[in-house]
Structures are given as structure tokens and as C-alpha cells.
Amino acid sequence: MKNELTMIFSSVSENEAFARSAVAAFCVGLNPTVEEINDIKTAVSEAVTNSIVHGYNGGEGEVSLHVQIVEKCVHITVTDHGVGIEDIQTARQPFFSTKANEDRSGMGFTVMESVMECVEVLPTEGGGITVRMSKTIGAEDAVS
Amino acid sequence: MNIGVSVTNRALTFALAGELDECSYKQVKDTMDDAIGRYIYDKVIFNFSGLTFMDSTGIGMLIGRYKVLRKFAKPCYIEGANKNVEKILNMTGIYSIMPKIGGGETEL
Numbered sequence: 395m396k397n398e399l400t401m402i403f404s405s406v407s408e409n410e411a412f413a414r415s416a417v418a419a420f421c422v423g424l425n426p427t428v429e430e431i432n433d434i435k436t437a438v439s440e441a442v443t444n445s446i447v448h449g450y451n452g453g454e455g456e457v458s459l460h461v462q463i464v465e466k467c468v469h470i471t472v473t474d475h476g477v478g479i480e481d482i483q484t485a486r487q488p489f490f491s492t493k494a495n496e497d498r499s500g501m502g503f504t505v506m507e508s509v510m511e512c513v514e515v516l517p518t519e520g521g522g523i524t525v526r527m528s529k530t531i532g533a534e535d536a537v538s
Numbered sequence: 539m540n541i542g543v544s545v546t547n548r549a550l551t552f553a554l555a556g557e558l559d560e561c562s563y564k565q566v567k568d569t570m571d572d573a574i575g576r577y578i579y580d581k582v583i584f585n586f587s588g589l590t591f592m593d594s595t596g597i598g599m600l601i602g603r604y605k606v607l608r609k610f611a612k613p614c615y616i617e618g619a620n621k622n623v624e625k626i627l628n629m630t631g632i633y634s635i636m637p638k639i640g641g642g643e644t645e646l
Contacts, residue, residue, distance in 0.1 A: 408561055497601065499630065
């Protein structure tokens with residue numbers, strides 16, 4: 395099966411729930427387990443929250459979300475044109491946060507890495523951040 | 539997101555129902571911080587049995603409340619997290635600062 399979804403939405407936190415639910419609904423055809431669907435929702439929520447809170451710092455902007463399903467694999471790309479990240483490698487470290495005094499855990503990228511098979515964090519052309527991540531549905535069944 | 543606040547046997551309990559993310563975070567934080575400063579209690583319990591989703595924003599919120607409660611020398615505990623929420627709690631090691639209490643995991 396090959397299937398694609400592209401959405402562009404405003405950088406407002408009300409859209410976090412919309413984005414993760416939309417991606418989860420889009421993946422239902424792959425017959426994911428409850429855990430797999432929750433992993434995908436969590437990863438989307440983390441990436442979109444990063445764009446809204448850090449990329450646009452709560453201000454105006456657009457977040458784009460692209461989902462591609464190829465066979466059993468879900469590829470998700472979240473792109474913003476916000477301020478970007480100066481040192482991506484440091485930002486990916488557990489507990490690293492530029493907003494630690496605001497109750498931020500600094501665990502966003504760590505959570506994404508834990509629930510997805512592969513997570514890439516890249517600068518967006520012209521400024522901002524692009525997060526690309528993938529997960530194979532049914533990967534655990536195939537191993538056992 | 540719904541948040542219930544109660545004090546029973548000197549335990550201040552916050553019962554969360556719904557999805558805890560960056561969008562619902564502020565309401566939860568404000569409700570909790572108000573109750574933390576207002577009531578008389580010996581410990582705080584975060585009851586997550588009604589919580590259907592949480593991302594790392596929830597972890598940041600818990601660490602923030604932990605820091606506030608530490609100033610008052612009040613311990614805090616987590617109970618009732620479902621499998622999905624439990625995964626995030628375990629992944630981030632939050633149980634090492636606020637232990638899990640009560641029975642096993644609740645079913646989804």
C-alpha cells in the first residue's frame with residue numbers, strides 16, 4: 395500500500411491534538427496495535443509541540459506535516475520555518491532545554507527516538523527545523 | 539482536560555482526565571499550584587486513571603510540581619497510569635522522584 399497525506403496548519407497549541415489524531419487516523423489501515431498508534435501519536439505531538447513552542451516561540455507561523463505510508467512503514471515529516479536550532483546535536487540530548495525554567499522537560503527528542511525507529515533532525519531550507527521519522531507497523535510481530 | 543482536586547486523609551489528590559499536552563498544560567499547572575498553596579496535606583497524589591494521552595510536556599509539568607512540593611517538604615506519588623502513559627513515565631525515569639502507588643496498571 396502507498397498513501398500520502400499533507401497538511402499545513404497554524405502554529406497554535408490547539409492543533410497539537412488535531413495533528414496527532416489525524417496522523418493516527420491516517421495510519422489505521424495498517425492495523426497497528428494500540429501501542430504502535432500511541433507511539434506515533436506521541437512522536438507527532440512532540441515534533442509539533444517543538445515547532446510551536448520553540449520554532450515559533452508561541453508566535454505566528456505555519457507547521458507542515460507530511461505522512462507517507464509505504465507498505466508497512468510510516469514516514470512522518472514535520473517542518474517549520476521558525477528560529478531553528480543552533481546546535482542540533484546538543485538539543486537532542488536528554489534533559490537539554492532552552493526553556494528549562496518554564497517546566498520544560500527537555501525530553502522531546504529522546505521520547506521521539508524511543509517510540510520511532512529512526513529520527514532525523516535537519517535545518518529547513520531558508521530557516522527552521524525539519525524532523526523526519528519513521529516506524530514500521532507490525533515490526534514486533536515480524537521478529538517474534 | 540478535566541482535573542479533580544480533593545483532600546482525603548491529608549492526601550491532596552489531583553485526578554486528571556483527558557489528554558495532557560502543551561495545550562492543556564497551563565490549566566493543569568495553574569489548578570495544581572493554586573491547590574498546593576491553599577490546602578493542608580501531608581502528601582500529593584497524581585491520579586492518572588482518567589488520562590488517555592501524555593507527552594513530554596506532562597513530564598515537564600510533573601518535574602515542575604515536584605520542585606514546588608520539595609520546597610514544602612511534601613512527597614508526591616503517581617497512581618493509575620494506563621499502559622501508554624506508563625511508557626512515557628518509565629522512559630523518562632519520573633518514578634525515581636515520585637514513586638508509583640496503588641495496584642497494577644489500569645487497562646486501556
